[in-house]
Amino acid sequence: MRRLAILLAALAVVGAVALALRTSDRWPQIVSLWRNGSDNALDLSAAAGLRLEALTVEGRANTNPDDILAALDVERGTPILSINVADAREAIESLPWVKTARVERQLPNALHVMIEERAAYALWQRGGRYTLIDAGGHAIVDVPGQIGELPLIVGTDAPAHAFELFEALKAQPELMQRVRGAVRIGERRWNLHFDSFESGIAVRLPESGLSEAITRLAGLQRDHKILERDLSAIDLRLADRLIVQLHKDPAAQTAAPKPNDKRPSAAKSAKQNV
Numbered sequence: 449m450r451r452l453a454i455l456l457a458a459l460a461v462v463g464a465v466a467l468a469l470r471t472s473d474r475w476p477q478i479v480s481l482w483r484n485g486s487d488n489a490l491d492l493s494a495a496a497g498l499r500l501e502a503l504t505v506e507g508r509a510n511t512n513p514d515d516i517l518a519a520l521d522v523e524r525g526t527p528i529l530s531i532n533v534a535d536a537r538e539a540i541e542s543l544p545w546v547k548t549a550r551v552e553r554q555l556p557n558a559l560h561v562m563i564e565e566r567a568a569y570a571l572w573q574r575g576g577r578y579t580l581i582d583a584g585g586h587a588i589v590d591v592p593g594q595i596g597e598l599p600l601i602v603g604t605d606a607p608a609h610a611f612e613l614f615e616a617l618k619a620q621p622e623l624m625q626r627v628r629g630a631v632r633i634g635e636r637r638w639n640l641h642f643d644s645f646e647s648g649i650a651v652r653l654p655e656s657g658l659s660e661a662i663t664r665l666a667g668l669q670r671d672h673k674i675l676e677r678d679l680s681a682i683d684l685r686l687a688d689r690l691i692v693q694l695h696k697d698p699a700a701q702t703a704a705p706k707p708n709d710k711r712p713s714a715a716k717s718a719k720q721n722v
Contacts (some may be wrong), residue, residue, distance in 0.1 A: 501524060506563070516542050545566055546566070547564045568590050571594065600630070604635060623666055647695075652682070679694060681694050
């Protein structure tokens with residue numbers, strides 16, 4: 449340990465001298481000498497035991513360990529003082545699942561990585577492509593298809609608005625558990641699909657007053673079991689009236705005016721009329 453302390457002190461002195469000489473007109477030559485000297489110093493530090501022997505990772509669940517190693521671009525025996533922890537952090541944060549990272553040197557011979565991973569919040573569908581997104585609308589990774597109970601969203605700007613929609617739905621858990629997907633219409637509003645895309649009820653939500661409309665729907669379900677009715681669509685875009693479309697007779701409605709947008713036939717249908 450005494451030899452290690454002497455080596456570290458020597459490195460500090462060399463660094464201070466180089467800093468003092470930076471204003472010299474011979475700075476280019478000094479830089480060249482310093483580079484050669486720093487390489488030698490790093491070799492000496494590694495010989496003294498300051499070399500990478502252990503790597504630990506905390507917080508990893510979905511990130512591949514090999515991807516972390518590739519991002520760090522280090523190997524056993526690398527002089528630990530040569531590892532730029534800021535660059536290492538940025539490289540790890542570029543990995544798909546990683547939201548934030550911290551890299552610490554633990555002298556004399558260990559590197560510790562702490563990561564916070566993104567949480568999959570919804571599944572974004574674009575044609576035949578499926579992408580996991582987090583609550584902030586950040587695209588994480590593409591997946592083959594439906595995963596677990598994640599809600600499906602469709603629409604160009606759907607990821608940016610999904611959090612607001614599903615947080616409002618979470619306040620009404622009896623509705624949330626029955627939502628099978630949400631289609632963003634004209635980058636302005638949502639259609640919710642309950643129980644099934646193919647044969648369930650499509651609920652047309654307004655452009656504004658999203659939470660109020662969902663609360664209204666929850667009241668209709670609680671008091672009148674409206675989602676159990678033989679309906680294909682419920683239109684909540686007008687606050688002062690309720691428009692429903694019968695499932696067996698798409699032309700039959702209980703109120704006017706006639707809604708303009710049509711119910712999507714399946715999850716693959718992202719094209720909607722306003």
